[in-house]
Every structure is written in C-alpha cells, then in structure tokens.
Amino acid sequence: MPFARPISFAAALFVMGWLAGCGSTLPSLSPATASISSDSNGLGAYPSTTSDTSEGMPTPFGDASASASVGGRQVIENPTVADIMAPSPLAEMSWGRPDAPVTIVQYMSLTCPHCRNFHLTVYPELKRRFIDTGKVRYILREFPIGKSSGNATIALRCAPPDKYLELYGKFMEQQASWVSLEVRPDAIYAVAKQVGMTRPQFDACLQNQDMIAKLKWVKDRGRKLGIIGTPNFFIGTKLIKKELTIAEIADYVEQANQPTGAPTASASP
Numbered sequence: 001m002p003f004a005r006p007i008s009f010a011a012a013l014f015v016m017g018w019l020a021g022c023g024s025t026l027p028s029l030s031p032a033t034a035s036i037s038s039d040s041n042g043l044g045a046y047p048s049t050t051s052d053t054s055e056g057m058p059t060p061f062g063d064a065s066a067s068a069s070v071g072g073r074q075v076i077e078n079p080t081v082a083d084i085m086a087p088s089p090l091a092e093m094s095w096g097r098p099d100a101p102v103t104i105v106q107y108m109s110l111t112c113p114h115c116r117n118f119h120l121t122v123y124p125e126l127k128r129r130f131i132d133t134g135k136v137r138y139i140l141r142e143f144p145i146g147k148s149s150g151n152a153t154i155a156l157r158c159a160p161p162d163k164y165l166e167l168y169g170k171f172m173e174q175q176a177s178w179v180s181l182e183v184r185p186d187a188i189y190a191v192a193k194q195v196g197m198t199r200p201q202f203d204a205c206l207q208n209q210d211m212i213a214k215l216k217w218v219k220d221r222g223r224k225l226g227i228i229g230t231p232n233f234f235i236g237t238k239l240i241k242k243e244l245t246i247a248e249i250a251d252y253v254e255q256a257n258q259p260t261g262a263p264t265a266s267a268s269p
Contacts (some may be wrong), residue, residue, distance in 0.1 A: 022145065077226075081237055084105065092141075094139050097137060099137075100250075102253050103234075106138070106139065107222050109142075109151055114231055130249065135253060136253060143222050143232075144219065156192075167192065185202075226239055231243055
C-alpha cells in the first residue's frame, strides 16, 4: 500500500494563512512565523499605505479569560446596547426589521473558514426562520484579519449597498480562489467583478484612504467591545465567541423574547 504523500510546504502555508483569517492559534508556530499572516488592521491597500505591526494569531473565537486590555487597547468589560450600537462612520449593513425584538451582530473576516461555514450552512435558515419573519435584525460588521481579508473588505464596502450581501456570499463561497498569504488583487477583483464592479472602480477603491480609515474605526470599535477573532456575535449584550448553530440561535432568540423573570425552557419544573 503506497504511503500518503506529506503535505507540501506551500500547501501548509496556505492552510496557515486561511486559518489566520479567523485568528486561529497554531501552537507549533513560533511568534516570528505566526506574524507573517497578520497585521494591525488588515486594511492596507496595495502597495501598503499603512504601517503594519503584528498582533499575533489569537484563538479562533477569542479567549473568554482575556484581560481587559488587548494590544494596549482598553476593552469594555460589560458593554451596553448603547456601546454596541454606537454610531459608525459607515452605514450598518443590516437585514430584517429595524425594530425587531432581537438584534444579532456578527463580526466577520472574509478569509475565515468558520465565517464561510456559518454563511453557507446556518445563515439561510437564520434568514428564513428569523430575519424574514421579523424576529431578528441581522447586522454584519467587518473585522478583517490579514491583508488579503483587508483588501477584499475594502472592495466589499465599495460595492453598492444592495450588492453587499451578494458579494459577501461570493467571497465566502469562492475563498479557495483568492485567499493566500500574499495579497492577490487580480484574484480578489475576479470575485468583485461578478457583481458589476469595473477594474478602474476596484483599483480606485483600494486606494480610498477615507474608506480605509472608516473600516479601521469599525474594527477598532470591535476590539474595544472585546472582539479578537471571528466569527464573534452579539445577541443583545451577550457576546458569543464561537460559530453558532441554528439551534443555539433559536434558543437565544427564545430567551431574549421571554418576559423578565419568566422561567427558561430548560428550567426545572
């Protein structure tokens, strides 16, 4: 029986870079090696117009025991609804009734395979059962990890608002075609053009310093709220640092809709 061929070094690097899109920890890597796939915001256009410093590779969904200070930034330990919904320089990308009884905020990175899995396997049911029925308002917020994610995120924000979710889905579905350790503008554009973006629009977008500054604000606000990986979710004021299942979402929605003081479904009789 022939032995399986060992994974090539190039393939291993691709996997490392792909997982870094969620902020995954790879314990076998030295800090110097780990830093190759991350930067301070992931929002440098090509060529880079920002100074990048490594913030390492945190755990996939964040560490619940993390201190109140991450990378020298203060973190709000118990953010209020007002903190979470503070006005942004960019319009919130949201779907569902603005006055829905439950708001779910997802922080995502376009290179994150866990975000991809959630979007492809959970989001359709979330939309059908909770967003379309007026029970949930769903908000996507950008938290790019790595330069490939940063450049794709800038392009995503340059798409017309009514094309945002469509392009987001295409970046997720086609991750394998454009995600790599090095930024590949042609591969990213090959996805963006599928919603009608021209190459001049794409190139100008990646040099839009105002857009880059606003996206940095969105990510920095996420850090202040305790986000250090993706996907992370706020349901009300509860921060969930993992990929959610539809059953978990249903449970959270049910709990959020219960009157104060009412017993939960799991409470003893």
